[in-house]
Structure formats: C-alpha cells, structure tokens
Amino acid sequence: MSEHPSTYDPKTGVEKWLDQRLPIVRLAYDSFVDYPTPRNLNYWWTFGGILSVCLVIQIITGIILAMHYVPHIDHAFASVERIMRDVNYGWLIRYVHANGASMFFFAVFIHMFRGLYYGSYKAPREVLWILGCIIFFLMIATAFMGYVLPWGQMSFHGAVVITNLIGSIPVIGGPILTWLQGGFAVDQPTLNRFFSLHYLLPFVIAGVVILHIWALHVTGQNNPAGVEIKSKEDTVPFTPYATVKDGLGIIIFLFLFAIFAFFLPNSLGHADNYIPANPLVTPAHIVPEWYLLPFYAILRAVPDKFMGVVAMFAAIAVIFILPWLDTSKVKSMRYRPVMRWFFVIFAVVCLGLGWCGAQLPDTPVIPGLPSFTLLDGAFNSYLWLTRFLTLYYFAFFLVIMPWIGLKEEPLPVPASISEAILAEHAKKKG
Amino acid sequence: MSEPEKDHGGEGDPNRRDFIYIAAGAAAVGAVGAVVVPLVAQMNPAADTLAMASTEFDLSKVSEGMQVVIKWRGKPLFIRYRTPKEIAEAQDVNLSELRDPQADSDRVTKGKEQYLILVGSCTHLGCVPTFGEGQFGGWFCPCHGSHYDTSGRIRLGPAPKNLVVPTYEYLTDTRVKIG
Amino acid sequence: MSVFMTKSLTKVLGAVAIAATLTGAAGAYAAGGAEHPKKVDYSFKGPFGTFDQGQLQRGYKVFKEVCSNCHSATLMSFRNLGQKDGPFYDPKYKNPNDNPVVKAIAAEFEVPDIDTDTGEDITRPATPSDAFPKKFPNTYAAAAGNGGAIPPDLSVITKARHGGAEYVYSLLTGFVEPPKGLKVAPGQHYNPYMSGSLATQWSGDPHHVPRGGVLAMAPPLNPGAVSYDDGTPETVDNYAKDVAAFLEWAGDPHATLRKKTGLAVLIYLFLFGGLTYAAYRQLWHGKH
Numbered sequence: 001m002s003e004h005p006s007t008y009d010p011k012t013g014v015e016k017w018l019d020q021r022l023p024i025v026r027l028a029y030d031s032f033v034d035y036p037t038p039r040n041l042n043y044w045w046t047f048g049g050i051l052s053v054c055l056v057i058q059i060i061t062g063i064i065l066a067m068h069y070v071p072h073i074d075h076a077f078a079s080v081e082r083i084m085r086d087v088n089y090g091w092l093i094r095y096v097h098a099n100g101a102s103m104f105f106f107a108v109f110i111h112m113f114r115g116l117y118y119g120s121y122k123a124p125r126e127v128l129w130i131l132g133c134i135i136f137f138l139m140i141a142t143a144f145m146g147y148v149l150p151w152g153q154m155s156f157h158g159a160v161v162i163t164n165l166i167g168s169i170p171v172i173g174g175p176i177l178t179w180l181q182g183g184f185a186v187d188q189p190t191l192n193r194f195f196s197l198h199y200l201l202p203f204v205i206a207g208v209v210i211l212h213i214w215a216l217h218v219t220g221q222n223n224p225a226g227v228e229i230k231s232k233e234d235t236v237p238f239t240p241y242a243t244v245k246d247g248l249g250i251i252i253f254l255f256l257f258a259i260f261a262f263f264l265p266n267s268l269g270h271a272d273n274y275i276p277a278n279p280l281v282t283p284a285h286i287v288p289e290w291y292l293l294p295f296y297a298i299l300r301a302v303p304d305k306f307m308g309v310v311a312m313f314a315a316i317a318v319i320f321i322l323p324w325l326d327t328s329k330v331k332s333m334r335y336r337p338v339m340r341w342f343f344v345i346f347a348v349v350c351l352g353l354g355w356c357g358a359q360l361p362d363t364p365v366i367p368g369l370p371s372f373t374l375l376d377g378a379f380n381s382y383l384w385l386t387r388f389l390t391l392y393y394f395a396f397f398l399v400i401m402p403w404i405g406l407k408e409e410p411l412p413v414p415a416s417i418s419e420a421i422l423a424e425h426a427k428k429k430g
Numbered sequence: 431m432s433e434p435e436k437d438h439g440g441e442g443d444p445n446r447r448d449f450i451y452i453a454a455g456a457a458a459v460g461a462v463g464a465v466v467v468p469l470v471a472q473m474n475p476a477a478d479t480l481a482m483a484s485t486e487f488d489l490s491k492v493s494e495g496m497q498v499v500i501k502w503r504g505k506p507l508f509i510r511y512r513t514p515k516e517i518a519e520a521q522d523v524n525l526s527e528l529r530d531p532q533a534d535s536d537r538v539t540k541g542k543e544q545y546l547i548l549v550g551s552c553t554h555l556g557c558v559p560t561f562g563e564g565q566f567g568g569w570f571c572p573c574h575g576s577h578y579d580t581s582g583r584i585r586l587g588p589a590p591k592n593l594v595v596p597t598y599e600y601l602t603d604t605r606v607k608i609g
Numbered sequence: 610m611s612v613f614m615t616k617s618l619t620k621v622l623g624a625v626a627i628a629a630t631l632t633g634a635a636g637a638y639a640a641g642g643a644e645h646p647k648k649v650d651y652s653f654k655g656p657f658g659t660f661d662q663g664q665l666q667r668g669y670k671v672f673k674e675v676c677s678n679c680h681s682a683t684l685m686s687f688r689n690l691g692q693k694d695g696p697f698y699d700p701k702y703k704n705p706n707d708n709p710v711v712k713a714i715a716a717e718f719e720v721p722d723i724d725t726d727t728g729e730d731i732t733r734p735a736t737p738s739d740a741f742p743k744k745f746p747n748t749y750a751a752a753a754g755n756g757g758a759i760p761p762d763l764s765v766i767t768k769a770r771h772g773g774a775e776y777v778y779s780l781l782t783g784f785v786e787p788p789k790g791l792k793v794a795p796g797q798h799y800n801p802y803m804s805g806s807l808a809t810q811w812s813g814d815p816h817h818v819p820r821g822g823v824l825a826m827a828p829p830l831n832p833g834a835v836s837y838d839d840g841t842p843e844t845v846d847n848y849a850k851d852v853a854a855f856l857e858w859a860g861d862p863h864a865t866l867r868k869k870t871g872l873a874v875l876i877y878l879f880l881f882g883g884l885t886y887a888a889y890r891q892l893w894h895g896k897h
Contacts (some may be wrong), residue, residue, distance in 0.1 A: 039896060064472055081684045081765065084863075086477035089468035091863045092870070236896055240451075244889045247458070251882040258878060262871025263656050266768060274769035274860075275761070284804065421897060447891065454888040457881040464877070481688050481706055481738035 007034045031217055036235035037242045038223035040421050044114040045221070045242075046249025047107050053250050054104040055209065059202050061097040062146075069149065071195035073188050076151035077276045095265040096257075101143050102268045103257045105291035108136060109350075112319075117343055119331030120222040126323040128215040133320045135208050140292065140316075142201040145194040147289055152273030157286045159186045159194075165299070168306040185279065225420035226331030227413060234417035285360065293357030294350055298393070300361060301386040303376055311390070318397045325397055327405030335411040339404050346396045349389045356386040484609035486601065489545060497561050499550060502608055506550035506558050507596070508569075512580060516567060517543050520581035530592045534581040537595050547598055547608065548582045554589035569593070644801040644820045646772035646779040649850060653774075653857060656872070659865050660858050665696035667837055668855025671848045674835050676763060679755060679826075681743045684764035685859055687715035688737040694865050695858065706737045718742050756796045758825030765860040767853070774857040776802065781849035784828040788819050797823040 008029040010016040019026055068087050070079040083090035112132070115121055121129035144162060148155045163186060167177035182189025220229055229235055236242070260268065268290060272283045288296050298315050302308035318325075333340045361383040364371075371380035378384070414420040475483070485502050487509060492498045497510040512520070520534040538546055550558050557573035564570030565586060566579035576587030583592040598608040652661045669690065672682075690697045691705030702708040719732040720742045735742065745751035751759045767773040779802040787799035790813035805822020808815070830845045837843050841851075858864075 060469065064469060067473065068476075078684060082476070082478065085684070085689070086479075088471045088474050088476060090472060090476070091867060092468055093472060095867075240892055241896065244454075244885065244892055247454075248882065248885045248889050251878055251885055255875065255878045255882065258871060258874045262867055262874060265867070271769055271771050274765045424897075450884065450888045450891055454881070454884040457877075457884050461877065461881060477688070477692070478686070478738075480704070481686065484706060486736070 004030075004034075004036055006030045031213075031238075032243075033237065033239040035217070035238040036220070036229065036232065037238045038221055038229060038234060038417050039236050040223050040225060040417050040424075041221065041242070041245070042224050043245075043249055044110070044118075045223075046246050047111040047114065048216075049246035050107050050250055050253045051104070051111060052209070053253075054100060054107055055202065055206060058097060058100050058104060059206070061093050061100065062199070062202065064093050065097055066195075066199060069195075071149070071192050073151060073191055073277070076149060076191065080150045092261075095261045099257065099260045099265060099268065101146065102260070102289070102291065103253070104139065105143070107253065108139060109291070112136070113347060115222075116322075116346075117333045117340075118222055118224060119226050119326070119328070119333070121323045122326060122328075122331050123323065124219045125215075125222065128212060128219065129323055130320055131208055131212040131215055133316075135205055135212060136319075137316060138201055138205045138208065140295075142198060142205065143289065143291070145198040145201075147273075148191065148194050149198065150273060151191065151277045153275040153277055153281075153283050154270050154273040154286065156186060156277035156279065157282055158288055159190065161286055162288075163190070165305075165309045165312075168309055170306060173306075222331065223417055223420075224332060224334060225414055225417055226334070227416060227420065230416040231418075287358055290354065290358075293355075294353035295357075297353045297357035297386045298390050300357075301383070301390045315390075315393060318394065322397060322401070325401045327402050328408065328410070329405075330410040330413055332413075335413050336404075336408055337411060338408045339400075342396060342400050342404060345392065349392045349396070352389045353386065353393065356382050356389065361386070484607060486605060486607045489604045489606060492545075494544075502549075502596070507608065508546070508548045508550040508561070508582075508593075510546045510548070510561075512544050512546055516580040519567060520579060523579065523581075523583075529584050530590070532581075532583060532592055537581050537583075537592075539600065542600065545606075546580075546582060547596065547606070549594040549596055551594070552576055552589055553584065553591040553593065554587070559593070642806055642818070642820055643804045643822065644779070644783070646775040646802060647782075649775050649778055649853075651774060651850075651854060651857070653854070653864060656868055658868065660694050660854070662694075662696060662698070663839060663841075664851050664854045665858050667839070667841060667847075668851035668853070668858075669696045670837070671830075671835050671852040672763070672855055675829055675848075676852065677741070677744060679744060679751075679760040680763045681745070681751075681760075682741045682764045682859060683743055683762055685741045686737070687711055687718075687735060687739060687741070689859075689862060690714060691737065692862065694862065696855065708737070711737045715739060756825055760826070763856055763859070767857045767860045769860075774853040777853035777856055778849045781828075781830055781853070782846055783821075788813070791819055793823055796825060798825070798827055799823050 006026055008026040010019045068083045070076060083094050148159045163180055166180055167173045295312050295315055299308045299312040302311045330336055333343055359382040363382050364380045365382055365385050366380055369380050371378050414423055492509055492511040494511050495513045497508050500507050525531040552559050552571040554574055554576055557571050559569035559571040564577035566577050568578040568580045570577055574588050576589035577585050578593055579585050596608055598606050601607050652659060688705040689695060691708035691711035697710045699708055705711055715735040715737050718735040720735045720739050722731055722733045724731045745754060748759050770776045780800055783800050783802040787793045792810045793799050801821035803822035803824050808818050811818050830848045832845055833843045841847055
C-alpha cells in the first residue's frame with residue numbers, strides 16, 4: 001500500500017505560500033521523491049520511466065515536425081523530404097520521431113510482458129492494468145495514423161486496407177467507412193483528419209498516463225516477488241534510488257535508440273514508403289509497421305473478412321480482461337514454475353505471429369516440403385502456422401490462465417520483500 | 431547484487447561520494463543542452479528559405495524615370511532609375527531638415543547614383559508606398575500619409591525612418607545582387 | 610535478480626526479436642523473386658562511410674547526360690549540388706547559391722517562368738535556388754513519351770528500393786537476354802534484378818522460373834557515352850557505380866553528418882551511462 005502520509009515539509013516562505021494554495025510541490029515530492037518504492041525492483045521496472053521519456057520525445061519531435069509538414073496529398077511527401085533536406089536538423093528530428101515510434105512499441109511490449117510475468121495485473125491493480133491497455137490501444141491508433149502522413153505507397157495502401165476493414169462490419173460498415181474516409185476512398189479529407197487526430201491522441205495518451213501513474217501510486221508498485229509491501233524495511237525512497245536506476249535504464253535505452261536513429265534509420269520501415277502514394281498501383285506486399293504485425297497476422301488468419309476484424313480486435317480486447325482470467329493466488333511467475341513455461345511459449349508465439357504477419361500466407365514454412373491441403377490452404381504454409389499460433393494466443397488467456405491457476409502447485413512465496421531479498425542473498429552465497 | 435566485501439565509497443569519503451553524483455548530474459545537464467540545440471535551431475530559416483535570401487537583378491530592365499518592383503525576402507523591393515533632376519533634388523537637401531538625417535551619397539553606390547534600391551515597406555507600419563506621388567517626388571504612403579523624397583528619405587508624415595537600403599553589390603555594370 | 614529473466618537473457622531476446630522482424634520483413638520481399646543485388650565496395654557504406662566527391666561529380670554527369678532525359682528529380686535543387694558533402698561543394702562558398710560551378714550548372718538549364726511584364730509563360734536560365742527541371746510537364750506526358758510507362762522520379766530512389774545504391778547499380782548493369790522460354794512483350798526488357806514475378810510468362814520448368822522481372826526501360830548505359838574528365842575508364846560498370854553513388858547522395862545528403870553525430874551521441878551516452886552506473890552502484894550499495 002503506498003498511500004503514505006505526506007512527509008513534505010515546506011521550508012522557505014515561497015514554498016509554504018504555494019503549498020497552501022496549490023500543493024503541487026507536495027504532490028511531486030510525495031509521488032517522486034519520498035515515495036516508498038520496493039527495494040527489490042529489477043531492471044524490468046525501469047521501462048515505465050523509459051516509456052514516459054518516449055512519450056515526451058515523440059510529442060516534442062512531433063510538434064516540431066508539424067511546424068514543417070504539409071497535410072495535403074500534393075505536398076505531404078515533398079514536405080517530409082524538405083524536412084529531411086532543408087530544415088535545420090530536420091533529418092534528425094524526423095528520424096528520431098519515426099524510430100521513436102518503434103522504440104516506443106519495443107518498450108511497451110517489454111513493459112506489458114513484465115506485467116504478465118510478475119502478475120502486475122492482479123488485484124488490487126486491475127484498473128492500473130486496464131488504463132495501460134487503453135494507452136496501448138491509443139498508441140496503436142496514433143501510430144497507424146502517423147504512418148499515413150508521409151503519404152508514401154505503404155502509408156496510402158495501409159490506410160486503404162485498414163479503413164476497408166471497418167467497411168466489413170455488417171450493415172453499418174459502409175456508411176461508417178465513408179464517414180471515416182470523408183469520401184469514397186482514402187484521399188485528401190482522410191489525410192487531413194488523420195493529421196489532426198494524430199496531433200490530438202498523444203495528449204490523450206498523456207492524460208491516461210497521468211491516471212495510470214495515479215492508479216499505480218494508490219496501490220504501490222508490484223515487485224519481482226509479487227508480495228505486497230509490509231513495512232518500511234521493504235522500501236527505499238524513490239529519489240534517489242529509483243531515479244538513478246530509471247536514469248540508467250533510460251540511458252541504455254537511448255543508446256539502442258541512437259543506433260537505430262543515426263545508423264539504421266530506415267531499417268525498421270519499408271522501402272516502398274519512399275515511393276509517393278499512387279492509388280492506381282498497389283505494392284506487391286502491403287505490410288504494416290513491425291509492431292502491428294502480430295495483429296495483422298491474426299487478422300489474415302481468419303478466412304472471413306469481418307470475423308478476421310473481430311479476431312484482431314479481440315486479440316487486444318482479451319488483454320483488458322486478463323485480471324479476471326487468471327485464477328492463481330500467486331502473483332509472480334517466479335513462484336509458478338508451470339505457468340512460466342506457458343508464458344515463455346506465449347512470448348515465442350507472439351514473436352512468431354509477428355514473423356508470420358510479414359510473410360505471404362501461401363509461402364511454405366519449410367521450403368520444399370510438399371504437404372496436403374487442409375480446407376483453404378496448404379498445411380505447410382504460413383496461413384496454417386498463423387492459425388495455430390493464433391489458437392495458442394487466445395488459449396493462453398482464455399484457457400491456460402484460468403486452468404493452470406487452479407491446478408498449479410506454486411513454489412513457496414516469501415512472506416515479505418525483505419525476506420525475498422535475503423533469500424536471494426542466501427542463494428548467491430550458497 | 432551487493433558485494434559487502436568491496437566497500438570503496440559507500441559510507442566513506444563525502445567528496446568522492448558526491449563527485450560521482452555531481453559528474454553524472456553534469457553529464458545529464460550537458461545532454462539536455464545538446465538536445466535543446468537542434469530543437470531550437472530547426473525554427474531558423476531552412477536551407478530553401480535561405481536560398482531565396484538573395485536575388486540578382488538585371489538593371490537594363492528599368493528605364494529612366496521609372497521603377498521596377500520585385501519580391502525579395504517576401505517583401506517588395508523598389509529599383510528606381512532616377513532622372514538627373516531627381517538626383518539633384520536628392521543631393522541638394524539640407525541634412526538638418528531631415529527627421530532621419532542621411533546623405534544621398536550614403537544611400538547609393540558611387541558612380542551609379544542613378545540607381546536607387548530600397549525595400550518598399552513604409553517604416554511606419556509596413557504599407558507599400560506609391561511611386562512618384564507625394565510632395566517630394568519620391569513616394570507617398572497612402573495608409574497614414576508618409577512622404578518620401580527622391581532618395582527614399584522620410585520628409586513628412588508619421589514614419590520614423592528612411593526607406594531601408596538593403597545590402598547589395600554590383601556584379602557587373604548592369605547586374606546587381608541584392609541580399 | 611529473477612531466476613529466469615536475467616539481464617543477459619533480456620538482451621538476447623531483444624536482439625532476437627529485432628533480428629527476426631528485420632530479416633522477416635526482408636525475407637518477404639526477397640520472396641518476390643528478384644536476384645539479390647551485387648555487392649559494391651562503396652565509400653559511403655557502414656557507420657563511418659563518406660561520399661567520394663569525385664564519384665559524385667561523375668555520377669552527376671551520368672545523371673544529367675543520360676538519366677535526366679526521361680527521369681525527373683524534382684526534390685533536388687541546384688543549390689544542393691554545392692552544399693556540404695555534395696559533388697560541387699567548395700569550402701570557399703559556404704552558401705551554395707554563391708558557388709560559381711553551381712551557378713554555371715544551373716544556368717545550362719531552362720526553367721519555366723512567367724514574364725512579369727506580359728504575363729505570358731516563358732523560360733529562363735535556372736539559378737541555384739531552382740529545383741531540377743522536370744523533363745515532362747506532367748505524368749501523362751511522361752507516360753506518352755515512354756511507351757505508357759512513367760519513369761519514376763529519382764530523388765529518393767535509393768531509399769525507395771531494397772538494396773539501395775547496390776540495387777540501382779545491379780539493375781543498370783544487369784540487363785541480359787531473356788532465357789529461352791521467357792516471353793517478353795515488345796517494349797519490355799528482362800532484368801534479373803528487377804522485382805516481379807515471371808511465372809505466367811515462363812514456359813519452361815515450373816520449378817525454375819527465372820529470377821527477376823521486366824521493365825520498360827531499355828539498357829540506358831553504353832560504353833563511352835559519357836566523357837569522364839578525370840581519367841576514370843568510361844565503362845558501363847563505372848557509369849552505373851557512379852550514378853548509383855550520386856543517387857545515394859541525392860536521397861540522403863546528410864548521411865555523413867548523421868553518422869558523425871551518431872558516433873558522438875553514442876560515445877557521450879556510453880560515458881554518461883558509465884557515470885550513472887557508478888553512481889547507481891555507489892548509491893545502492895547494501896540496499897538490494
């Protein structure tokens with residue numbers, strides 16, 4: 001429990017004056033200075049800070065890009081190239097923003113997998129988890145619209161594919177599609193409104209992040225042992241202990257970020273997006289950005305167009321209800337040896353789904369191996385591999401989580417964080 | 431994670447203990463400073479804007495007694511071929527009469543007194559003065575009634591300064607580069 | 610530290626994830642059937658690469674005399690030729706608009722303008738601030754002048770194709786006679802480095818469909834077509850190498866500055882990280 005009594009003591013006259021009128025310094029002090037933080041947090045816990053830095057970077061670079069970008073189909077592509085060539089440091093700001101989106105998703109996936117492994121979604125952190133899912137969903141929407149803005153071939157045709165999915169909703173799909181596009185096809189009205197919404201959503205994300213941190217501070221952090229804070233001995237003040245560790249995590253993250261932004265700036269994108277959008281020519285392979293590939297794979301795995309859309313959204317929706325699917329009394333998979341293996345398989349499945357999303361469905365998985373045809377496709381094809389992986393994805397949440405929680409015999413859980421730390425020390429010595 | 435055997439600076443020397451924090455803090459400040467540079471610099475004129483910052487003009491396009499107006503750095507530029515009478519009028523003025531005293535010879539190039547190049551933006555509030563109007567034969571600004579003489583100097587009306595003479599150089603006898 | 614997820618395992622998983630998605634994405638495109646581009650030992654490759662100004666100058670000549678007859682490069686302006694790392698950069702003329710070589714190159718071209726006296730369309734000699742003029746006024750004229758195919762704009766062509774400059778080089782030097790059994794329509798030319806799928810045009814062994822595709826561009830380079838003033842042999846191979854290098858620069862003019870800045874950033878972060886790690890160890894001593 002981290003609702004701790006405030007220890008802020010305003011010393012100067014100005015501090016006292018402000019504290020009586022708007023206790024914002026007190027709030028900052030209680031939340032980020034003297035805030036009791038579990039002593040046993042590992043580096044996976046630095047990703048919250050890393051994500052905040054990512055959001056700030058995206059917003060700052062995004063606002064600057066918006067000073068130079070022109071949201072018109074005849075000028076968008078050229079305006080981005082003008083940023084790259086003529087705007088002072090424009091190349092830097094653009095590459096940071098584009099690669100920043102990838103880094104943002106890289107960090108958010110790790111952050112979510114951390115939550116999964118250590119049971120951070122379990123009571124009393126259900127609302128914290130759901131707020132996180134909302135942030136994730138908003139990130140996907142923001143990233144999708146952002147990718148449309150350069151108005152390259154992938155921008156345009158990716159927008160066509162995804163907006164057409166909305167059109168597949170029975171009965172109301174058509175009118176909604178026209179409403180979304182602002183016309184009969186993805187065109188100028190679509191680009192303009194995507195630009196407006198792309199500028200808006202990050203601030204909505206920032207608001208939900210504030211709620212997310214608030215919810216976190218009500219319950220307090222989870223920790224690798226999955227046992228709640230029992231006493232002050234279990235904690236250290238956030239500043240300087242967590243601040244410095246977060247800072248270190250951020251620096252290492254920025255190092256990886258810099259490698260991409262400065263040396264491999266286009267490696268995570270698609271060459272086709274440097275071809276100006278042409279509605280009359282479709283690229284050979286329409287592929288979304290890498291962080292959307294798992295969902296794209298699930299979409300294509302289902303033979304029916306509308307059910308594919310349902311499955312894709314269900315893959316995100318199922319994460320929201322996770323707190324109620326897991327029946328285990330034990331939070332951290334450190335003490336859940338059986339569940340841990342299913343988790344590892346889940347992680348591999350997610351990577352596999354990402355891989356499948358980039359392949360053509362007909363491509364054989366094992367080249368040269370002839371196979372029989374099952375229903376609508378060869379068995380030795382990415383189509384069927386994707387289907388099996390999708391099955392596991394949903395089974396992990398809907399079947400394995402509830403069932404293993406009941407059946408599993410967990411390892412003995414330490415009584416407190418301090419005890420967990422002592423056990424670690426003993427293990428290291430022995 | 432901890433090695434109690436190797437205790438170098440944990441509780442010990444405060445100077446050494448603080449040094450590492452100060453050094454790390456200084457590095458953080460340095461990083462922020464380095465990051466701010468491109469964020470601010472990007473708002474400066476971009477390379478394509480700077481490319482339009484100078485323009486060349488062929489003076490054979492102006493005939494005597496007339497002016498040509500071109501667009502330079504987003505504003506009008508007056509290039510006026512003065513008649514001998516206009517030049518004489520400009521040179522004969524008593525400088526103490528001027529609100530913004532400046533000799534005509536300081537506003538043109540020696541040997542090329544017939545060509546007067548000015549930014550066509552009234553120094554009062556920025557309207558474009560009309561050619562040849564006004565009491566002094568130079569320009570008249572219709573917005574608030576400023577009168578400029580044949581050297582572009584303010585003589586009557588609310589404008590505080592003379593019409594601005596931009597930086598320019600003669601590349602050849604008939605070609606001038608402005609800006 | 611957790612039993613399972615040690616820091617090293619994290620790094621490995623992270624690297625695997627990145628590598629998998631990168632190669633996965635690349636794999637999807639290679640499956641299109643084109644031959645992998647030939648390797649060229651370009652000076653600009655790698656994290657410390659730089660452009661060879663002599664090569665850029667030769668490449669510009671090839672671009673101007675051969676490619677620009679059909680291809681536009683509308684995102685390029687003449688002043689770009691004189692900016693830092695460009696083919697005609699001169700440290701004496703920091704502002705490329707003043708660079709006399711750039712001014713002379715620009716003046717060779719006529720660009721459309723409007724006569725301010727009569728309002729009529731005229732053409733005038735270009736200045737450094739002008740963009741490279743379009744060969745065709747619009748895409749319809751471009752298609753009409755090229756048998757229905759529109760020559761793509763080359764401003765960012767090396768960023769727009771997998772393999773970049775090496776792809777351009779391979780394509781330009783890769784034209785060969787189509788193998789027997791490959792039906793190539795008139796006006797089309799076979800090239801194993803061109804992306805495409807030739808299964809429907811192939812009457813031979815279905816398991817050995819020729820790699821590559823067809824394109825409307827005929828082999829554009831011939832030996833001796835462009836004269837080189839620096840003694841470099843006037844071969845198709847050199848023309849292709851040089852023009853591809855020029856196009857690489859045209860698509861990514863700040864590459865050298867980007868890499869230099871990147872190195873400085875990485876070094877700074879490494880040292881900063883080291884300091885922060887030391888601070889962390891000192892601070893957390895005994896607290897874990």
